[in-house]
Every structure is written in C-alpha cells, then in structure tokens.
Amino acid sequence: MIRERYVNAALLAGLLAVPLYALLVDEPFTITLATRAVILALAAVGLNIALGWGGLVSFGHAAFFGIGGYSMGILAFHAQNFMPLDLGFMVFDGTKSMPVIWLVAIITSALAAFLIGLLSLRTSGVYFIMITLAFAQMFYYFAISWSRYGGEDGISIYIRNDFPGLNTLVPIQFFGICFAALVLALWLNARLVASPFGLALNAARQVPVRVQTVGLDPTRLKLVAFVISGAITGLAGALFADLNRFVSPSMFSWHLSGELIVLIILGGVGRLMGPVLGAVLFVALEHFLGGLTTHWHIALGAILLGVVLFARGGVIGLLCGPKGQS
Amino acid sequence: MTDTVLETRGITKSFGSLCASDGISIDLQAGEIHAVIGPNGAGKSTLIHQICGGLRPDAGQVLLQGQDVTALPTAARARKGLGRTFQISALAMEDSVLENVMLGALGASGRPWRFFVPVMGDRTLRDRATAALERVGLQDALHSRTAALSHGQRRQLEVAVALTLDPRAFVMDEPMAGLGAEGSKTLTGFLDGLRDQAPILLVEHDMDAVFALADRISVLVYGRIIATGTVDEIRRDPAVREAYLGDPA
Numbered sequence: 001m002i003r004e005r006y007v008n009a010a011l012l013a014g015l016l017a018v019p020l021y022a023l024l025v026d027e028p029f030t031i032t033l034a035t036r037a038v039i040l041a042l043a044a045v046g047l048n049i050a051l052g053w054g055g056l057v058s059f060g061h062a063a064f065f066g067i068g069g070y071s072m073g074i075l076a077f078h079a080q081n082f083m084p085l086d087l088g089f090m091v092f093d094g095t096k097s098m099p100v101i102w103l104v105a106i107i108t109s110a111l112a113a114f115l116i117g118l119l120s121l122r123t124s125g126v127y128f129i130m131i132t133l134a135f136a137q138m139f140y141y142f143a144i145s146w147s148r149y150g151g152e153d154g155i156s157i158y159i160r161n162d163f164p165g166l167n168t169l170v171p172i173q174f175f176g177i178c179f180a181a182l183v184l185a186l187w188l189n190a191r192l193v194a195s196p197f198g199l200a201l202n203a204a205r206q207v208p209v210r211v212q213t214v215g216l217d218p219t220r221l222k223l224v225a226f227v228i229s230g231a232i233t234g235l236a237g238a239l240f241a242d243l244n245r246f247v248s249p250s251m252f253s254w255h256l257s258g259e260l261i262v263l264i265i266l267g268g269v270g271r272l273m274g275p276v277l278g279a280v281l282f283v284a285l286e287h288f289l290g291g292l293t294t295h296w297h298i299a300l301g302a303i304l305l306g307v308v309l310f311a312r313g314g315v316i317g318l319l320c321g322p323k324g325q326s
Numbered sequence: 327m328t329d330t331v332l333e334t335r336g337i338t339k340s341f342g343s344l345c346a347s348d349g350i351s352i353d354l355q356a357g358e359i360h361a362v363i364g365p366n367g368a369g370k371s372t373l374i375h376q377i378c379g380g381l382r383p384d385a386g387q388v389l390l391q392g393q394d395v396t397a398l399p400t401a402a403r404a405r406k407g408l409g410r411t412f413q414i415s416a417l418a419m420e421d422s423v424l425e426n427v428m429l430g431a432l433g434a435s436g437r438p439w440r441f442f443v444p445v446m447g448d449r450t451l452r453d454r455a456t457a458a459l460e461r462v463g464l465q466d467a468l469h470s471r472t473a474a475l476s477h478g479q480r481r482q483l484e485v486a487v488a489l490t491l492d493p494r495a496f497v498m499d500e501p502m503a504g505l506g507a508e509g510s511k512t513l514t515g516f517l518d519g520l521r522d523q524a525p526i527l528l529v530e531h532d533m534d535a536v537f538a539l540a541d542r543i544s545v546l547v548y549g550r551i552i553a554t555g556t557v558d559e560i561r562r563d564p565a566v567r568e569a570y571l572g573d574p575a
Contacts, residue, residue, distance in 0.1 A: 196445040200438040203429045206418040213378070213416075214433025214491060215404035221438065323420065 001321040008273045015280065016179065023172050031171040032243070037283040038178045039240045044263040044275030045185050046232030051261070052270030053193060054225040055205030059257050060116070060132030063139045064230040066252035067112050068105040068237025070143065073155040073247030075101050080158055098163045098177070101238055109234020110227050117226035121219050136257055143249035154248025161242055168242070178239050182276070185232050190272055192228070201225050233260075262300075266307055268314030270323060277315050329356040330392070331525050332408075332495045337376055337386030346372040347383065348549035354495055354525045359517065361528045361536045364546035365569075370529045371413070373546065374499050377527070378410050379403045391494060404433065409493025409524070413500040415480040419473040423464060423483060426472055427455035430490030458489040462516065478509040485516070493524055502532040514538055537561075545569070 015038065022030035043065055050056040078085040078094025085092045095101060120131045144152050160168045168174045192198050204211045204218035211218040241247045250256070259282070267278030282300070289296035311318045332354040339347040346369040354360050364370050375381040377388055379400035387396045395403050404410070417426050428445060431454040432438055445451065459465050462482040467475065475483065481501060488496060501517070502510045514535045517526060521541075530536050536543065537557050544554040547569045553560060560566055 191442050191444075194444045194446070195442060196432050196438050196440045196448070196451075198441075199425060199429055199445045200432060202421065203418045203426075206420060207416045209380075209400075209412075210416040210418065210487070211429070211433075212400040213404050213410045213412075214430045214487065215401050215436065216433050216438055217399075217401050224439075 002319050004271070004273075004316065004320040007316065007319050011273050011276055011280070012183070015276070019172060019175050028171045031175050033283060033287055035171070035175045035178050035243055036240075037279045038175065038182050039236050039243060040260075040263060040283065041276040041279035042178070042182045042185055042239065043233045043236035044260050044267075044279055045182070045189060046229045046234075046236060047260045048229075048264050048270065048275045049189060049192065049232065050222075050226050050229035051264060052274070053198065053201050053205065054222045054229070056121075056222060056226060056229075057129050057261070058120075058132045058226070058229075059129045059254065059261070060134070060136035061230070061233050061260050062252050062254060062256040063116065063132075063136040064109040064113060064233040065237035065240065065256060065260075066136075066139055066143065066249070067109045068234035068239075069241040069247045069251040070149070070237075071105040071108050071234070072101045072161070072238040072241040073157065074149060075104060076157045076161055077149065077155050096159075096161045098161045098168070098242070101161060101242075102235055105234045105238035106231045109237070110231040112234075113227045113230025114223070117223045117230075121223055121226070133254060133257065136252060136254060140249055140252035140254075143252055150248070152249060154246060154250075157241070157245045157247075160245055174243070178243075181235065181239065185235075186272060186276070188232075193272070197221070197224070262304060264314075266304065266314055268316030271314065271316040271320075274314050274316050281315070330354070331356055331390070332377070332497075332527060333389040334373075334377060335387045335389065337373075337383040337388065339372055339376060339381060339383050345549045347376065349386065350546070350549070350551055351386075352527075352544055352551060352554070354527050356525055357521055358541040359521050359526045359528055359539045361530060361540035361543045362546055363530065363533075363536060363543060368546045369549040370546055371499070372549075374410075374497060374529060377497055378408060404491065404493075405436065407491075407494030409488035409491045409496045411484045411488050411496070411498045411501055413503055413529075415484050417472050417480060417483060417487070419471075421472055422468070423459065423470050423472055423475065424455060424468045426483060427458050427486050427490050428452070430458070430487040431455045434491045454490055458486040459483075461489060462486045463512075477504050478506070481505060481509070481513065485513075495524055496520070496526040497529075498526055499529050500531060501528070502530055502535050505532075510535055 019031040019034040047061045050058050075094045076096055079096045085094050116135045120128055123131055149155050162168060163177055166173045200211060200216055201221050204221045208218040237251060263278035263282055264275050266281055268274030285296060285300055289299050307314060313322055330353050334350055334352050336349045336351050337347050338349050350373060362370055376383045379398060387394055390406050390408060395406060428451055431451040435451060462485050464479060464482050464486060467479060502513060510532055517539055540557055542554060542556060543560040544551050545566045552569060553563045553566050
C-alpha cells in the first residue's frame with residue numbers, strides 16, 4: 001500500500017502540471033478542463049465534510065452550488081448593466097470583484113445551509129436524503145420562475161469578474177485562482193479533521209449516543225459541519241459561474257447533487273483527496289469518453305458499480321488501504 | 327439526606343399497555359455500589375434510559391445531586407456528572423483507543439468548538455485520557471483500532487471513557503456482559519475500588535459480581551422494585567427467591 005500522503009501530493013502535483021504543460025504547448029482548452037475539474041473538486045470537498053466525516057448524505061448540495069452561482073450572477077448582472085440592486089434597506093451597485101462575490105457566496109450559502117440543516121437534521125437516513133433533495137428542488141424551481149434573473153435561460157456575464165492584480169481572462173491565471181481556493185479548502189479540511197471539533201464530529205457519525213453521554217450534542221456538531229460544507233460548495237458555485245460566465249437553474253439541479261456524491265464515492269468517502277481524485281476521473285471520463293459517444297454515462301455507471309462492489313474505499317482506498325491505516 | 331447523589335422518585339413509564347416502570351423510587355448514596363437485578367424484561371434498561379436521559383418518564387422525577395434533571399437531555403445530564411457505560415459497547419470502532427478516550431476528555435472539557443488546533447496536541451486532554459486508560463489497564467493498546475480490540479478490552483475501554491468524565495455518579499449497564507470468569511474477576515476488583523471515587527448504580531446479571539460488590543441490592547420485577555436491602559437481606563427475602571433467584575423458599 002502506498003502512503004496516502006504521497007498519493008495526495010502526487011495528485012496535487014499532477015493537477016498543477018497538466019495545465020502548465022498545456023500552457024507550454026498552447027492548448028487553452030485543456031486548462032479550462034483542468035479548471036473545471038478543480039472547481040468540481042472544490043464543491044465535492046465541501047460535500048465530503050458533511051458526507052464523509054459527518055455521515056450526512058446530502059442529496060441537495062446543488063442548492064449551495066447554485067446559491068454561490070447566483071450570488072455571482074446577480075452581483076455581476078447589476079454591475080454590467082449599471083442597474084443598482086435595491087435591497088430595501090440599502091441600494092447596491094453590484095460588483096465585478098471576485099473577493100466580494102466570494103464573500104457574498106460564502107455567507108449566503110452558509111446561511112442557507114444553516115436553515116436547511118436545522119430542519120433536515122431532525123431526520124436521518126433516507127429521510128435526510130429526501131428532505132435535502134426537496135430543498136434543492138425548491139431552489140431549482142424558484143430559479144426557473146425568477147424572470148428578473150433570466151428564469152430558465154439564466155444570466156450571461158459578458159466579462160469574467162476581476163481579481164486584484166490578475167487578468168482573470170487568461171485561462172492559466174483563473175486556473176491559479178481556483179487551484180489556490182482548492183488547496184486552501186483542503187488545508188482547512190485537514191485541520192478540521194484533526195481538531196477537537198473533528199474528533200467529536202467523527203464520533204458523532206459513528207456513535208451519536210456515545211457523544212451524548214460524554215456531554216456533547218451530536219446534532220449541533222453535525223449542523224456546524226453542514227454549514228461549513230455548504231459554504232465551501234457555495235464558493236465552488238461562484239467560481240463555476242465565473243468559469244462559464246453563465247448561471248442557470250441547472251446549477252441547482254439534482255443531477256449536480258448526484259454527481260457530487262458520485263465524485264466522492266469514486267475517489268473515497270471521508271478521504272481528504274477523495275473528491276479531488278473523483279473529480280479528475282470524472283472530468284477525464286467526460287472528456288475522453290464523451291468525445292467518443294454521448295452515452296459515456298454508461299461507462300461511468302459501470303465504473304461506479306465496480307467501485308461500490310469491489311473497492312468500497314474508492315480509488316484512494318484501493319491505493320492506500322482502509323482509512324486510518326497509513 | 328445530604329449524600330444522596332442520584333435518585334428517582336416514583337418514575338413511571340408505559341409502552342401501550344405494558345408498564346415498564348411502575349413508580350420506581352431508587353437512590354444512590356455516596357460511596358456505595360447499588361445493584362439493580364431482575365429477570366429479563368423486568369424493565370432494567372427502561373429504568374437506565376430514564377435515568378440517563380434517553381427516555382422521558384410519564385410521571386416522576388430524576389434527581390442528580392438534589393437537582394431535578396427529568397427534563398434535561400442526555401448530554402446535559404452527562405455534563406452534570408452522570409457517567410454511563412453501555413451494555414453493548416458504544417464506541418467509535420473506526421477510531422483508535424486513544425481517540426475514544428480523548429472524546430470523553432473533550433466532552434468533560436466542554437470545549438469542542440475549536441477548529442484549527444490539533445486535538446492530539448492538547449496536553450490537558452491527552453493526560454486525562456491516558457490516565458483513564460492506565461487505570462483500566464489499556465495503556466499498551468493506545469494506538470490500536472477499537473474494532474481490533476477483544477471483547478474484554480472493549481468493556482475496559484467503555485469504563486475508561488466514563489472515567490475521563492470524572493463523574494459524580496456512574497450508571498453501568500451490565501459491564502460484565504460477555505466477559506469470561508477471569509475478565510469478570512478483574513473488572514469486579516476494579517469496580518470495588520471505584521466506589522470511593524463515585525457511587526455506582528450497577529445493573530448486572532452476573533450474580534457473583536453483584537454479591538461481591540453491592541452494598542445494597544434492589545430487585546426489579548415487572549417494572550416494580552419488590553425489595554431493596556443488603557446482600558444478606560436480599561438472599562434471605564422469600565419474595566425475591568421466588569421471583570428471581572428461582573429456588574422455592
């Protein structure tokens with residue numbers, strides 16, 4: 001078995017090397033592809049905190065991804081059209097500044113995760129899966145009917161938003177921003193897992209009754225994990241919208257929630273780099289198989305089946321052995 | 327009485343027509359081991375759940391150090407000093423032995439909302455956790471995965487987690503369950519010394535252990551306490567012999 005640390009390092013190095021090589025041979029599309037993988041990975045890293053460590057199988061993380069996307073879409077829409085955004089208590093011009101957009105995306109998706117989590121955590125198991133799905137679908141249908149922001153057609157943003165000191169329209173620079181966000185989220189994830197909170201959350205997933213008998217509230221621990229999780233996925237949503245310069249209700253769709261779960265299962269549930277490996281595999285399959293046939297999901301399904309049946313720890317588990325042994 | 331640590335006053339709990347607790351009043355004095363025995367289905371687990379907070383009694387009160395805790399959830403009772411062990415080990419099986427006791431120490435510290443410091447680097451928690459492991463004799467299994475422990479070691483770990491809480495009262499649900507003769511003997515010796523730290527409400531099927539340890543015994547049959555007394559009194563009580571010990575008086 002290979003030590004997990006080495007696999008993780010190799011994966012990050014590879015993820016950085018591919019777009020740099022693409023830059024060298026002048027293939028900007030490969031850079032965009034890598035950026036897409038990085039952003040999906042970031043969204044799944046967020047979900048993995050709830051799913052992998054909190055044991056919360058959220059089938060509604062598209063809600064936070066979409067909220068992040070629409071935060072970007074709405075702020076940039078008002079800025080590009082010079083239409084002040086009237087919030088009732090204040091009037092805001094909108095913004096094209098990424099850091100401001102990210103902050104708004106993080107705060108709004110965290111807030112949504114708090115409210116959704118507060119209600120959803122009253123249930124568990126299959127009911128939790130269904131209630132989170134229901135919340136995401138509510139956002140989906142709301143976005144479709146929100147004619148002010150394009151309804152079903154969504155919002156197009158003409159120029160990618162700004163980041164101080166960088167030209168975000170240059171693919172490799174935008175990739176750098178997304179990659180940095182991913183590394184930061186992974187670092188946060190690693191710290192979290194090793195922290196007192198992480199220890200308690202890990203136990204709350206396995207034996208909630210034990211956590212109660214030592215005087216801690218497992219539901220509250222899971223709620224905090226859910227909020228952190230939603231905030232990270234929300235940030236990924238804002239970046240995803242900026243990558244495409246387009247936001248639409250499909251960001252809220254349950255396909256996306258399902259895809260994020262698939263990414264994690266492919267890579268390894270509750271493994272730090274599981275979502276990253278899953279996202280890389282997913283985007284690679286989508287690109288290479290998708291180029292051969294539009295039915296590439298069949299192959300993805302077969303691979304997923306193989307992982308679930310024969311490699312329960314995902315590809316990371318296959319390479320490094322079960323959790324906690326390397 | 328000022329040294330009553332834990333007390334139930336007439337707690338009653340019914341499930342449909344089944345009365346699992348029928349006005350149970352029981353108390354635990356400082357420094358004692360009070361054993362609760364009774365045949366299967368007598369309502370011992372229901373009693374424990376009501377004392378520890380998993381179930382709310384239909385009527386009656388639970389008092390911890392004179393304070394009414396009937397309305398408090400499990401976690402709040404634990405923070406007020408109730409240390410519980412489970413009949414079937416409730417441990418984080420994927421985690422190491424040390425992590426399981428660290429969780430107890432973390433609960434006792436009341437400071438789980440720290441997100442960036444490594445928990446294993448916290449000397450105070452770690453000392454508390456290793457001290458508890460040393461007391462039950464698991465110090466050599468520190469880094470073993472809990473799933474890899476023997477049944478007997480899991481029972482020891484179960485007690486060690488309760489020890490990290492430094493509780494005012496222990497409530498132990500069949501700590502001897504599934505232990506061999508040797509294991510029971512070791513644990514009996516250990517619990518014997520533990521009563522000076524905090525009194526123990528002991529639900530147990532192992533009669534040798536109960537007779538060796540208990541200062542008082544209460545006999546629970548069909549949701550009612552039919553007798554409470556010293557070991558000798560209980561041994562001699564004709565109602566108990568008939569209902570529980572099985573031999574005709």
